[in-house]
Amino acid sequence: MAARELVRAMTDILGRDKVLGGELERRLYSYDSSYHSGRNCFLPDIVVFPGSTEQVSDIIKYAGPRGIPVTPRGAGSGETCGCLAARGGIVLDLSQWDTIEEVDAANMQVLVRPGVVHARLNQHLQQYGLFFPPDPGSTRMCTLGGMVANNSSGLRAVKYGTTENYVLGLEVVLPDGRIIVTGGQKCRAIKNVSGLNLTKFFVGSEGTLGVITGIRLRVWPKPLSRGIAMAVFEDLDDAPLAVLDVYRAGILPSGIEILDNSAIRAVNMYRPEIDLPDAGTILLFEVDGNPPGVEWEGKQIAAISAKRASRVEWSTDPARMADLWQCRSVVAAAASRLRKDGTRIFAGEDISLPLNQVAPALKRIRALSRDYGIEVVSYGHIGDGNIHTAIVINLKDAHEVQRAERLVDEIHRLAIELGGATTGEHGVGLVRAKYAPAEHGPALDVMKQLKECLDPEGIMNPEKIFPPEQI
Amino acid sequence: MREDGFEIDIDTYLNKCVRCGQCRSICPVFEEIRQETASPRAKVFLTSLMRRGEIKASAPAAELLSQCLQCRRCTHECPSGLPVHKAVTAGRRMLRESNPLRLNNKIYPGLFQNPCILNLTANMGRGIRTLLSPLPFTNRHLSSLSSGSALSKLRIITRPQVNKPLARVGYFLGCATNHLFPSVAQSTVSVLTGLGCEVVIPRRLNCCGMPHLGEGDAGTAAEMIKRNIGLFNKHGAEVIIFDCASCYITFRDHVRALNWEGNNGPDGYHVDEKQLYEVTDFITGRLDYKNKLRPLSEVIATIHDPCHLTGNRDLYLTDAHRRLLRNIPGIIFKETPGPRRCCGGGGIFALKQNRLSEGILARKAEQLSLTGAGIVTTLCPSCLHQLSKLKQRPGGNGATPLHAIQLLARSLGLS
Numbered sequence: 001m002a003a004r005e006l007v008r009a010m011t012d013i014l015g016r017d018k019v020l021g022g023e024l025e026r027r028l029y030s031y032d033s034s035y036h037s038g039r040n041c042f043l044p045d046i047v048v049f050p051g052s053t054e055q056v057s058d059i060i061k062y063a064g065p066r067g068i069p070v071t072p073r074g075a076g077s078g079e080t081c082g083c084l085a086a087r088g089g090i091v092l093d094l095s096q097w098d099t100i101e102e103v104d105a106a107n108m109q110v111l112v113r114p115g116v117v118h119a120r121l122n123q124h125l126q127q128y129g130l131f132f133p134p135d136p137g138s139t140r141m142c143t144l145g146g147m148v149a150n151n152s153s154g155l156r157a158v159k160y161g162t163t164e165n166y167v168l169g170l171e172v173v174l175p176d177g178r179i180i181v182t183g184g185q186k187c188r189a190i191k192n193v194s195g196l197n198l199t200k201f202f203v204g205s206e207g208t209l210g211v212i213t214g215i216r217l218r219v220w221p222k223p224l225s226r227g228i229a230m231a232v233f234e235d236l237d238d239a240p241l242a243v244l245d246v247y248r249a250g251i252l253p254s255g256i257e258i259l260d261n262s263a264i265r266a267v268n269m270y271r272p273e274i275d276l277p278d279a280g281t282i283l284l285f286e287v288d289g290n291p292p293g294v295e296w297e298g299k300q301i302a303a304i305s306a307k308r309a310s311r312v313e314w315s316t317d318p319a320r321m322a323d324l325w326q327c328r329s330v331v332a333a334a335a336s337r338l339r340k341d342g343t344r345i346f347a348g349e350d351i352s353l354p355l356n357q358v359a360p361a362l363k364r365i366r367a368l369s370r371d372y373g374i375e376v377v378s379y380g381h382i383g384d385g386n387i388h389t390a391i392v393i394n395l396k397d398a399h400e401v402q403r404a405e406r407l408v409d410e411i412h413r414l415a416i417e418l419g420g421a422t423t424g425e426h427g428v429g430l431v432r433a434k435y436a437p438a439e440h441g442p443a444l445d446v447m448k449q450l451k452e453c454l455d456p457e458g459i460m461n462p463e464k465i466f467p468p469e470q471i
Numbered sequence: 472m473r474e475d476g477f478e479i480d481i482d483t484y485l486n487k488c489v490r491c492g493q494c495r496s497i498c499p500v501f502e503e504i505r506q507e508t509a510s511p512r513a514k515v516f517l518t519s520l521m522r523r524g525e526i527k528a529s530a531p532a533a534e535l536l537s538q539c540l541q542c543r544r545c546t547h548e549c550p551s552g553l554p555v556h557k558a559v560t561a562g563r564r565m566l567r568e569s570n571p572l573r574l575n576n577k578i579y580p581g582l583f584q585n586p587c588i589l590n591l592t593a594n595m596g597r598g599i600r601t602l603l604s605p606l607p608f609t610n611r612h613l614s615s616l617s618s619g620s621a622l623s624k625l626r627i628i629t630r631p632q633v634n635k636p637l638a639r640v641g642y643f644l645g646c647a648t649n650h651l652f653p654s655v656a657q658s659t660v661s662v663l664t665g666l667g668c669e670v671v672i673p674r675r676l677n678c679c680g681m682p683h684l685g686e687g688d689a690g691t692a693a694e695m696i697k698r699n700i701g702l703f704n705k706h707g708a709e710v711i712i713f714d715c716a717s718c719y720i721t722f723r724d725h726v727r728a729l730n731w732e733g734n735n736g737p738d739g740y741h742v743d744e745k746q747l748y749e750v751t752d753f754i755t756g757r758l759d760y761k762n763k764l765r766p767l768s769e770v771i772a773t774i775h776d777p778c779h780l781t782g783n784r785d786l787y788l789t790d791a792h793r794r795l796l797r798n799i800p801g802i803i804f805k806e807t808p809g810p811r812r813c814c815g816g817g818g819i820f821a822l823k824q825n826r827l828s829e830g831i832l833a834r835k836a837e838q839l840s841l842t843g844a845g846i847v848t849t850l851c852p853s854c855l856h857q858l859s860k861l862k863q864r865p866g867g868n869g870a871t872p873l874h875a876i877q878l879l880a881r882s883l884g885l886s
Binding site for chain 1: 486489532
């Protein structure tokens with residue numbers, strides 16, 4: 001049971017039904033989607049469900065002076081232990097706080113609370129002919145608070161960029177309980193260079209600098225038309241070259257996704273009706289815009305890819321497009337299906353590479369997979385160099401688990417060596433913090449100083465982003 | 472652990488869960504409670520913890536695991552291929568085994584295990600209701616019971632008025648239809664015989680086993696199905712018809728798994744998956760009914776799809792339901808936005824988790840009311856029972872819930 005005093009204090013602020021302190025309940029808040037959280041127990045002392053900025057501020061004002069850690073959490077769909085209580089304390093489950101406060105269609109922006117689920121926002125925006133472009137594979141469950149805190153992106157970052165490109169301003173509760181609004185208190189301007197850019201400072205801060213309680217997002221007119229070109233390659237190496245060919249032709253698709261052979265098999269096992277061709281690699285190019293432009297670009301892409309591909313398919317049929325696009329978002333977990341006793345683990349899963357290093361990296365990863373005798377399913381956002389490497393292992397086999405852990409480390413180090421980053425969109429959390437010195441050098445000290453300045457007690461989401469010896 | 476059609480190697484499957492959270496987006500219970508503890512993945516995690524001995528079976532664990540309708544939506548959606556609903560029942564089984572003396576663990580399975588006990592209990596309930604009737608209050612559970620069971624009004628064999636019946640059809644009369652909706656059973660029998668079939672309802676049919684499966688007692692469920700199939704075999708039934716979505720999938724899953732194992736009929740009973748039919752599927756696919764339909768007075772009708780018929784591979788069954796409605800003259804069919812949204816019934820779930828069940832129903836009611844329908848048809852007596860509650864609410868939904876077979880019987884002039 002959580003300490004009685006803590007339960008009483010939280011109940012005073014939030015009411016009894018917004019506080020969970022039972023042992024079992026806390027245990028069920030000890031995980032996210034990461035492999036690491038399946039093997040370690042990050043038990044919070046208490047879980048609470050705030051529903052207003054003032055409540056969050058009151059909680060932090062209580063926790064701060066007592067040195068009680070505070071960890072914000074959305075849907076818990078992250079892969080890095082980012083929302084887990086590494087040092088106990090309070091977990092703020094913000095997923096119930098999901099009001100779409102305002103759709104300001106005239107000014108093309110929305111104001112939302114952190115718990116709004118990504119897919120719900122876009123569904124709601126449809127009636128206004130607007131959309132929020134970043135498109136994570138976890139669209140059906142992930143929350144916008146989590147997306148902002150991790151600067152998430154997904155399938156359409158090629159053309160539309162990541163979440164940070166859409167955040168106009170944030171309401172944040174600071175580690176001392178103060179409430180601020182970044183990007184101008186009443187500002188609804190789209191362009192804004194007034195003051196230091198605190199908005200960008202908080203986007204991607206993974207809850208280490210404060211709690212995001214309000215998000216003003218820029219939204220875009222929804223393109224009138226959309227199409228998907230599928231190019232099938234016998235050889236994995238041809239696919240990255242075809243991507244560069246398309247760029248050189250002056251075409252910028254909204255998304256370019258790659259599926260290697262094992263990813264293709266996984267999708268076909270999960271959704272046989274999609275019936276992907278069993279080939280070495282598949283590229284999916286999504287183009288959007290006005291109807292004649294989409295048609296022209298789609299056919300150009302098909303023609304360019306055909307030089308290297310064994311087969312191309314261009315589709316504007318909504319049902320077929322939904323199938324093809326869905327196969328990319330489901331492959332993440334569907335990879336588990338490749339082995340009867342296998343589990344896909346989320347570890348070392350979203351390295352980001354310079355575009356010209358994607359082909360060499362995929363080759364090296366294939367070699368590593370062979371060396372370690374571990375299946376690696378490669379897929380992801382090849383258009384921006386952000387590759388997912390899904391590792392499928394038998395969790396009951398201790399040797400295999402050990403080998404997988406070494407393999408994950410090598411994949412991370414490979415990304416740094418090739419001039420890339422250990423994470424392109426999932427965040428650092430606990431699991432990538434150890435690579436921070438190698439990735440950032442002296443810049444890490446500056447990050448640490450900024451963190452200390454805002455959070456001298458270190459109560460906000462401790463042990464995340466910064467390696468243990470750094471804070 | 473695959474000792475019969477229902478058992479799975481639960482450890483292998485539990486490990487498959489990567490906790491991606493996709494199940495949060497489709498679970499009707501999670502939608503109500505909105506705490507991680509109520510998500511399907513939390514239940515998988517909880518079962519894993521108990522399995523590994525990291526936590527003990529406890530009252531809070533029992534409460535969390537009872538917050539599951541067994542609608543199987545999570546199973547159909549799980550990208551990792553984990554039969555999530557079976558992970559929940561595996562957890563319930565561990566709880567049951569850890570506390571075999573707990574009364575609740577005995578009552579429901581025991582009640583459904585023996586048709587005589589169930590009949591006796593239902594009749595006692597009817598008796599108590601009669602005794603209480605002069606008093607100014609009613610018990611909603613007792614008031615759900617029909618005035619008499621369907622079985623008491625139906626013959627073992629009902630012959631059609633034609634010389635040569637088209638087929639000898641076994642009708643699996645499930646517990647809910649039998650005790651709550653005898654009029655559905657009567658419609659099923661009169662429609663099938665009216666369309667030229669001979670209908671057999673063996674006496675001493677058992678429950679389909681769904682309540683036992685829900686408690687993780689796969690062995691008993693399998694035994695009961697074997698007994699039931701044996702009874703149909705004895706009466707020479709060519710096919711077995713179901714008017715209950717849950718009974719149907721329980722049988723089908725069992726038979727499918729046995730065929731897959733290649734050991735169909737080890738105990739002297741035999742049935743092929745192709746011999747099992749949901750009733751509207753059988754009628755639309757096998758019988759000539761269209762020419763016999765008479766116009767009904769014009770009314771808007773909508774459909775509630777039972778969760779147990781909306782798995783990825785089973786959608787054709789809900790198509791049969793729609794085809795049937797569209798063919799009935801006078802019926803203006805209007806689709807509900809989200810026809811597959813769960814009604815919150817789930818058999819015993821509605822009794823054990825009444826508040827949750829009511830909350831899920833309220834969301835369903837909202838969507839039904841958007842259609843302005845006068846009738847809502849479904850293919851499951853448990854859903855029918857749940858939807859009937861809407862009528863009892865003050866200012867309740869206007870749509871009258873009916874089993875599709877009742878509407879068909881009306882149009883065929885058989886009700």
